[in-house]
Amino acid sequence: MSDFPFDLVGFDLDGTLLDTSGDLAAAVNHALQLAGREPLTVAQIRPKIGGGAKNMLRMALDDSGGCDEERFAELHRELLRYYEAHIAVHSHAFDGLLTTLDALHGRDVKTAIVTNKFESLAEKLMREIGLRNRFACLIGGDTMGKGLAKPNRAPIDEMIRRCGGGRTAFVGDSIYDVQAAKNAGVPVVAVSFGFVTGRIEDLGADAVIDHYAELIPALESLA
Structure with missing residues (x-):
């Protein structure tokens, strides 16, 4: 077993993985x-x-x-x-994301996506951007049924189930992400470069990062 504190790291999509x-x-x-x-x-x-x-x-x-x-x-x-x-005309990965995904995978950490975007649109976007194969599963806002998108814990729970369980953390940029993770009982890291309104610290995440280079140290600090 890896000595990294998490087996699975989930990510929001819009404002977290990609600037859409x-x-x-x-x-x-x-x-x-x-x-x-x-x-x-x-x-x-x-x-x-x-x-x-x-x-x-x-x-x-x-x-x-x-x-x-x-x-x-x-x-x-x-x-x-x-x-x-016109789903991928201007959208692009945030700086440092690809290097961080490589580093997580090098530690045998699975990565996955939980987004409130419709699953079909999220799948299409990630394929067109060329990043879908980096993630073990993708849960959309309609995957679990009506009323079961973030901040409900159901999509986080389903992500964990599909990925085989294990120690899990979540990364997002909004109150929906923080609340969903907390409802599911998993630690959450907020990114300050996303689409949040107001002070990122006010979301109540367990850690805040300003660049993807800070994610792995932040996750290690949550052990």
Whole structure:
């Protein structure tokens, strides 16, 4: 058995593994254009990312007066259609990620993904980016069924089950990630370079990192 304190490290996707803000903003602005609204900047959209596309779109529409439910459903479908067709135009891995994944795998640590993005979209994105084979499993926001995305513990538990159990930690950038990990009873590291609003320290994570070069020492400190 490795002397590294964890057998499995799970990761959020948007704002943690990848900076997806450019492509998500383009999809949101496509929906806003169809609704006759003014576009938002990437900086305005970044804080809305993390709770899934529906939540992101609702917040964007609320900024300009809201929307009735029937029209919202149409715009949500259009956002998803556009995003699926343009999913990896601007998205890219955060600095230092690939080196850190190599270091974890060199310690016989499995890595996995738990995201609130729909599973099919997450799979497509990770394949197009060329990183899907780095992760033992991927759990999406719809994988476990309605109401069982983060901050529910169910997707974290399923990640652990699919990966064969073992000592587990989770890495994310939002309150959804921290709460899901805590609900599942696993330590959590927050990344300050993601899409968090406010002070990263206020999320209540067990450790905070500013660059992926700090992840392995942070995990070792949680032993």
